[in-house]
Amino acid sequence: MCSVTYVIRQQLIAKLNTHMKRLTVYLTSQDATIVIKKQKILTMINTVIETINEITTNYESLHDQLNQITEMSSVASLISEQFADPSISTFNFSQRSSGSSLGSSNDTSQLSFSNITSTTRNHFKILFDKIMIDNNYSLDDMCNMMSVEIHSLGMGKIGKETIKNFYYNNGDFRGSTLNKIGAWIDSKNNFNLANNTE
Incomplete structure (x- = not known):
């Protein structure tokens, strides 16, 4: 066992x-x-x-770039000056843009005609993207909001597709479109300047 x-x-x-x-x-x-x-x-x-x-x-x-935009002179006033006055001939405009500075006598930058549109687009995209990101808007929502804001500025109507095409740099744009977009940029820059001084 x-x-x-x-x-x-x-x-x-x-x-x-x-x-x-x-x-x-x-x-x-x-x-x-x-x-x-x-x-x-x-x-x-x-x-x-x-x-x-x-x-x-x-x-x-982006914040630094936005601050630079608000400190710079208004892009829309340059656009308005060139497109609003029919007495400015193409010759005078090209002579001014290549030979002398635009804007005030203190302005040392020189812009050519093609740079006005690209400068406006650059400032627009920075501001547009910042607002869109800060508010979590879709591109369509942002374009609709901008269209309503431009209309409320008394600048007339601008379509969502026109804004979207400008955003993507699709096509050539008339002076009236640039004036409307420039006015919107101005309104945002003026709002930012007013908030910064308070």
Whole structure:
């Protein structure tokens, strides 16, 4: 009977050892899985931090550009001056834009005719994108809002598609369209200047 007990005991010890080995292998693999998951989480956190830093840098850059726009003389007044006065001939305009500065006597920048549109578009896109992002508007919502605001400025109607085409630089634009967009830029710049002085 003693030998039977000994055999049973040895069998139980062997089974226990087998289970212990399996458990050890399982726990070791679980530890490795946990380490891998921790590394993935840390990588994700680092990616999020890098993205936040990039967004912060982009925001600061856009903020600086917006401040420069509000400090610059009005683009719309340049456009209005060129397109509103029919007595300015093409010759005079091209002579002025290539030979002398536009605007006040303190203005040292020189603009050519083609730069007026691109300058307006650049200022427009910076301001447009900032408002769209700050208010979480879609492009269509922003174009609709801008159309209503231009109409409320007394500048007449401008279609959402015209604004969208100007945003994407699709097509040539008449002076009246540039005047409307310039007036909208002015209204936003004047609003920002009024808020900054308070």
